[in-house]
Amino acid sequence: MPKRIRFSLNRFVEPTIPDGAAQVRYGLVEGDTLFETRTPWSEDQGAAYRLADVRLLPPCWPSKIVGVGRNYREHASELGNPVPAEPLIFLKPPSAVAAHGDHIIYPAISERVDFEGELGVVIGRRARFVRPQEAENYVLGYTCVNDVTARDLQRKDGQFTRGKGFDTFCPVGPWIVPCGEVDFERLRLRTLVNGQVRQDASVQEMIFPVGAIIAFVTQFMTLEPWDLIATGTPSGVGPLAPGDVVRVEIEGVGALENRVVRG
Ligand code: MG
Numbered sequence: 001m002p003k004r005i006r007f008s009l010n011r012f013v014e015p016t017i018p019d020g021a022a023q024v025r026y027g028l029v030e031g032d033t034l035f036e037t038r039t040p041w042s043e044d045q046g047a048a049y050r051l052a053d054v055r056l057l058p059p060c061w062p063s064k065i066v067g068v069g070r071n072y073r074e075h076a077s078e079l080g081n082p083v084p085a086e087p088l089i090f091l092k093p094p095s096a097v098a099a100h101g102d103h104i105i106y107p108a109i110s111e112r113v114d115f116e117g118e119l120g121v122v123i124g125r126r127a128r129f130v131r132p133q134e135a136e137n138y139v140l141g142y143t144c145v146n147d148v149t150a151r152d153l154q155r156k157d158g159q160f161t162r163g164k165g166f167d168t169f170c171p172v173g174p175w176i177v178p179c180g181e182v183d184f185e186r187l188r189l190r191t192l193v194n195g196q197v198r199q200d201a202s203v204q205e206m207i208f209p210v211g212a213i214i215a216f217v218t219q220f221m222t223l224e225p226w227d228l229i230a231t232g233t234p235s236g237v238g239p240l241a242p243g244d245v246v247r248v249e250i251e252g253v254g255a256l257e258n259r260v261v262r263g
Helices: 073-078 132-138 151-157 161-165 210-217
Strands: 003-008 025-030 033-037 048-050 055-057 065-069 088-092 103-106 113-115 117-123 139-146 170-178 188-193 196-202 228-230 238-240 245-250 254-262
Touching (some): 055 170, 065 210, 088 161, 117 188, 117 210, 117 245, 132 139, 132 210, 139 228, 139 245, 139 254, 151 161, 170 254, 210 228
Parallel strands (some): 065 228
Antiparallel strands (some): 003 025, 003 170, 025 033, 065 088, 113 238, 117 139, 117 228, 139 170, 188 196, 188 245, 245 254
16 A cells, blocks of 8 residues: 655654754555656656655645644543534644654643644645535545644633644654545544553544535635545544553554653
């Protein structure tokens, strides 16, 4: 199964600046090998590298990250919220993006930072006024997202921008699996903290599926290629502490792992 990645040959770029001065390259991963491609979209096979020898960059560099709140029934109730009648949409800034392996920086001004494992949808074509049944034509593929949230600040502010907007609060990756390769019926999402399973749900349990989300969002906002949708988290969210390693696994998509460090 070809997995599309962005990478840099310099493994030692400052990890909290997602692209930094690194020269961005694109490739397809097969097993432990990656084949460089000329463009993010092409299928040509250029130079081959060992996956272990390169630094993975976030697989997309979105102009915006669209989040969906309360998209799983049990998660809405665990936070004491009603199930919404239509998708509850918020934005995370692109500066929050972090790659697989980057650190999540625990801000000094928060005392409660939660993980939220989510299926990520990467947009492939400019999308505006899309109907649900044609939404898949606008999807490049799927990836793993951690919608990291400073829950205390989200509650205090009464809105999401600060609580979900810190630098490194949107780990994404490690790669994009094209939508034709993904069997939605079987997609299972698990989040592990230090190896312990904390979230375990079928993506089928989403209240608003991917097509409905894209249709809803594109009624008011143009989605551009590389934009990222974080489709909501299942129940089991909980706190992180500096030193923790958090892993979002989606069967058939990948596993995104990040260590939490004190800011
Ligand atoms: Mg979320």
